[in-house]
Amino acid sequence: MLSNIDDFVERYVAVWNEGDPALRRKGVSEIWADDAVYANQGAEFRGHAGIEAAVTEAYEQFVKNGEYVFKTAKVDENHEAVRFTWDMVPTAGGEPASIGTQLFLVGEDGRIVHDYQFIDKMPS
Numbered sequence: 203m204l205s206n207i208d209d210f211v212e213r214y215v216a217v218w219n220e221g222d223p224a225l226r227r228k229g230v231s232e233i234w235a236d237d238a239v240y241a242n243q244g245a246e247f248r249g250h251a252g253i254e255a256a257v258t259e260a261y262e263q264f265v266k267n268g269e270y271v272f273k274t275a276k277v278d279e280n281h282e283a284v285r286f287t288w289d290m291v292p293t294a295g296g297e298p299a300s301i302g303t304q305l306f307l308v309g310e311d312g313r314i315v316h317d318y319q320f321i322d323k324m325p326s
Contacts, residue, residue, distance in 0.1 A: 207279045211286050214304075214314075218257055218272045219265055226261070230254045235313040242319040253317075264300075264325075268293055275301070282308045290325065299325045 210233075217229035230253050234240070240247045240256055247256040264270045275287040285305045289298035301323040309315040 207284060208274075208277055210312075211274050211277050211284065215272050215274050215288060218260055220257075220261065221266065223258070226257060227254055230257060233314060234317065235309050235311065235315045238313070238315050238317065240314075240317040240319070243321060264290060270299060284308060287322070298323065 220226040277286040290300035303320040306314045306317040
């Protein structure tokens with residue numbers, strides 16, 4: 203199990219904000235298991251290549267232009283299950299444009315095996 207869940211979740215969120223493709227790829231391999239599954243409400247992504255594609259797409263759409271950044275809001279843990287909320291906030295400040303909840307299961311090696319995203323507030 204994870205020794206410091208808050209640190210792990212911060213690293214998870216940092217990957218979604220990472221502009222360097224090599225560092226983003228490294229983060230994906232450190233955080234998700236080789237055969238992990240990430241599912242948002244629109245699609246399912248498998249393995250490092252699939253998850254990296256999902257992370258890159260979100261980065262390109264929301265973070266790259268400097269308009270938004272993802273931040274951790276609240277973290278909760280129950281054995282191998284982790285739930286946390288995140289905010290996508292304008293870099294200029296203000297209310298979150300989007301709010302989401304992640305639920306993931308961590309394997310014995312401390313990496314995510316199943317990752318589910320729920321959108322609580324959609325960007326307008």
